Amino acid sequence: MNRIDDLEAFIAIVEHGSLTAAARRTNRSLQSISRSLATMEEAIGVELVHRTTRRSTPSEAGATFFARIKPAIDQINEAKLQAANQRLEPSGILRISAPVLFGPDFLVPIIVEYMRIYPRVEVDLQLSDGFVDLGAEGVDLAIRIGDLPDSSLRAKRLGALRRVVFGAPSYFEQRGRPAHPFDLNEHNCLIRNADERPAEWMFRIEGQPRTVKVTGTFRSNLMTSIYAAAIQGLGLGYSPLWQIRHLVDNGRVELVLTEFEPLLVPIHALWQDGRSSSAKVRAFLDMTAAGLALKDL
Known part of the structure; x- marks a missing residue:
């Protein structure tokens, strides 16, 4: 020995x-x-x-x-x-965990291209907003949005997300546009009450992070309801840009207070020690980082 x-x-x-x-x-x-x-x-x-x-x-x-x-x-x-x-072609089953809304829109297109390039790989995509135990669940790679808790997991930053205030053109015609976050106290804000601090929206004012308290007549636990209410002109919403990008692109909502947007929210890939040495994991990390870098998130 x-x-x-x-x-x-x-x-x-x-x-x-x-x-x-x-x-x-x-x-x-x-x-x-x-x-x-x-x-x-x-x-x-x-x-x-x-x-x-x-x-x-x-x-x-x-x-x-x-x-x-x-x-x-x-x-x-x-x-x-x-x-x-280094000399091996990626193969086997790649098990990925990702957030429920983010996975289909942003990861699935990358996965499809990845599987075209590496046909010997099968992908098992599990969508969950919870923080899964990678070892217990047998997950090779987890995509997570937000600041990371302390852990023994390895991490690679893949990109970052904007948080924005938005409303329908019909709302702005009736109520005008806020010019400063402090103007929100004069507007009807649509509040997601499932958030940890639902009536507090984050901004960057004079270069410093600031919390602004908002009020409104409509609350919901689901962002889809907030989006529907905003489209109908009921009030202003606050959301990650990627979740409403399609509404912005087709003109159903418009962004305001963009110069006061808070710090970007990071996107990370997480894996256990040793997993990144797998050819299938390494290749997917590289492709995902490159793919997300081309997106306006």
């Missing part, structure tokens, strides 16, 4: 709690795992794992050693896999 194999055996023992479980995980014999651990302890000169008949736990020195070598071994394995995959 080489030293990398011995290190991987030690890592498996710590992660799985016993030599027997480590042997199963690494597809090695129990004697081989035991020999690797003994070799490591002899070379370092300290006991790394406390053994009992039922459980193996790292010693204090073993826990410190594990914390230092685990990231290094992960990087070595990922580098080996990435090098091996």
Whole structure:
């Protein structure tokens, strides 16, 4: 056995709690795992794992050693896999999670082109606005909109989204156009009450992020209802631009206060350590980043 194999055996023992479980995980014999651990302890000169008949736990020195070598071994394995995959054509099943509204309009066209280029790949697209557990769900890649929570997942920024205020031409004919976010207190604002702070709209005023409280006579939990009400001239809506782009393009609504738009909302791809080394994942990341860069979001 080489030293990398011995290190991987030690890592498996710590992660799985016993030599027997480590042997199963690494597809090695129990004697081989035991020999690797003994070799490591002899070379370092300290006991790394406390053994009992039922459980193996790292010693204090073993826990410190594990914390230092685990990231290094992960990087070595990922580098080996990435090098091996350089010559491989993407193939297999690519499992993707994406937001419900964003997926069909923006990801599906990219997926279709991706599958034309790489016909050996099958795609399983799961649409959900919840934050899925990638490991538990067997997901290769998740597309998420908004700031990311702290996690052990890897991330790549793919683009960013605008948030805009909009209304129908008929509304502006009757009520005029707000020239400043503070003018919204004179307008009927359509409020999505499912938001965390439904009556607070974000803007950038004099270069600083500012929250403006709004009021209105119509509320709904679904943005589709907000859009319908805005089209009918009932009031002003506040939404990501990509969700109403078709309404803007066909003239059913118009944007206002564009010079006060808040900071862009990031779009990220998330994956577990090691997954990006897969040829199918790498190719999709590159194609998605390039595809979204061409969109006015």
